[in-house]
Amino acid sequence: MTRRRLLTGVGSAVVAGLAGCGATATETPPRQPTGSPRPTASPSISDEAALRRKIASLLVVGFRGETVNSNDWIVKAIQNGLGGVILFDKELATNGPRNISSPAQVTALVKSLKQASPGRLIVSIDQEGGQVARLNPSNGFPATQSEAEIGAQNSPATTRAWAQEIVNSLTSIGANLNYAPVVDLNLNPDNPAIGQLGRSFSSNVGVVVTNATEEIQVHRAGKVKTSLKHFPGLGTATANTDFDVVDVTNTWRREELQPFQQLIANGSADSVLVAHLLNRQLDPSRPASLSRAVVTDLLRGQLGWQGPIVSDDMQAAAITRQYGRDQSVALGLEAGLDLLVFANQQVYDPNIVDETLDNVVNLVRDGRLTEAQIDQAVARVDTLRPPR
Numbered sequence: 406m407t408r409r410r411l412l413t414g415v416g417s418a419v420v421a422g423l424a425g426c427g428a429t430a431t432e433t434p435p436r437q438p439t440g441s442p443r444p445t446a447s448p449s450i451s452d453e454a455a456l457r458r459k460i461a462s463l464l465v466v467g468f469r470g471e472t473v474n475s476n477d478w479i480v481k482a483i484q485n486g487l488g489g490v491i492l493f494d495k496e497l498a499t500n501g502p503r504n505i506s507s508p509a510q511v512t513a514l515v516k517s518l519k520q521a522s523p524g525r526l527i528v529s530i531d532q533e534g535g536q537v538a539r540l541n542p543s544n545g546f547p548a549t550q551s552e553a554e555i556g557a558q559n560s561p562a563t564t565r566a567w568a569q570e571i572v573n574s575l576t577s578i579g580a581n582l583n584y585a586p587v588v589d590l591n592l593n594p595d596n597p598a599i600g601q602l603g604r605s606f607s608s609n610v611g612v613v614v615t616n617a618t619e620e621i622q623v624h625r626a627g628k629v630k631t632s633l634k635h636f637p638g639l640g641t642a643t644a645n646t647d648f649d650v651v652d653v654t655n656t657w658r659r660e661e662l663q664p665f666q667q668l669i670a671n672g673s674a675d676s677v678l679v680a681h682l683l684n685r686q687l688d689p690s691r692p693a694s695l696s697r698a699v700v701t702d703l704l705r706g707q708l709g710w711q712g713p714i715v716s717d718d719m720q721a722a723a724i725t726r727q728y729g730r731d732q733s734v735a736l737g738l739e740a741g742l743d744l745l746v747f748a749n750q751q752v753y754d755p756n757i758v759d760e761t762l763d764n765v766v767n768l769v770r771d772g773r774l775t776e777a778q779i780d781q782a783v784a785r786v787d788t789l790r791p792p793r
Contacts, residue, residue, distance in 0.1 A: 458486035465489035467749035482758040489527025494539045497750040515579035525790035529582035540574045556606030568623035581791045586617045588664040589640040610663045635680035654685040678715040681723035700741035713785040718748040743782040
């Protein structure tokens with residue numbers, strides 16, 4: 406789900422995931438005391454403070470800094486119930502450091518973040534292997550093979566050893582949610598988001614399911630949760646959903662659902678991440694992530710998934726250019742998303758948490774969402790949290 410980088414020097418960027426909508430980043434200034442007022446208490450909301458904390462627990466947010474202190478907005482958000490953070494090695498706009506420069510540094514950072522949390526903080530990252538690895542040789546971690554390289558060998562023992570290397574890096578810093586494995590089928594080798602980056606195990610459903618199952622089992626043994634991506638299948642895409650509206654209507658094949666369906670059926674799914682792609686075979690107008698037909702009717706109804714559903718970057722161009730951030734959040738929650746991820750990469754907004762809470766509280770007040778829906782999402786997301 407995130408911005409993708411080549412490991413060679415980590416200097417030249419290869420994009421294919423969590424990172425927004427353009428070549429440059431803009432920064433929103435911190436909220437001033439005289440800023441836009443928050444919603445006032447309403448008889449339709451039993452306890453607004455409690456509701457805000459519930460909503461906050463459904464957000465995962467990116468931030469800048471290799472260290473944090475008590476005055477940082479991200480620390481204050483965590484203290485007030487923010488559900489989780491996402492770590493990046495590099496800034497999208499500058500290619501400079503973001504959160505990770507060495508094992509000791511990022512371990513100390515994660516420890517500080519967890520200490521600020523009154524609950525069980527989700528510390529998430531994209532650590533797929535190969536070119537998509539936030540923990541990599543440039544910041545002191547071992548190199549890992551890509552899914553494509555592992556799938557080509559198709560050896561359970563090799564896959565387990567490879568997955569263990571990934572999990573060792575994750576557990577060493579205290580990360581507990583990995584946005585992996587990619588279970589898209591490699592149906593278009595020229596796909597800039599999947600095929601060109603070696604992010605798929607195979608074009609063969611059985612190879613994908615077998616290797617993903619092995620990888621997930623190793624993660625679970627290390628107490629790291631995973632997320633199957635990118636539902637309902639990004640393998641035939643010809644562009645990147647972070648930077649373009651990607652339409653797979655004419656290329657998508659129904660077999661792309663099979664890895665998700667089989668992994669759900671065999672009990673391997675911890676969560677499912679839904680892509681921002683447009684697929685008119687499944688919904689005539691809305692991208693998958695904002696579509697009730699895809700998220701609720703297909704993924705929950707037909708495929709039977711009852712666990713947490715995770716968004717791709719809610720600041721990605723694929724949805725924000727058409728709907729804007731607040732409407733994207735509204736449509737995503739109405740569609741059935743549970744955990745909303747804000748990379749805070751292309752548009753860096755220190756106000757993102759408060760503004761999203763205001764937005765969702767108003768959705769409840771206006772009757773577009775109910776507190777019961779929020780409670781259900783909280784219960785599902787809680788299954789992704791580390792044990793106490």
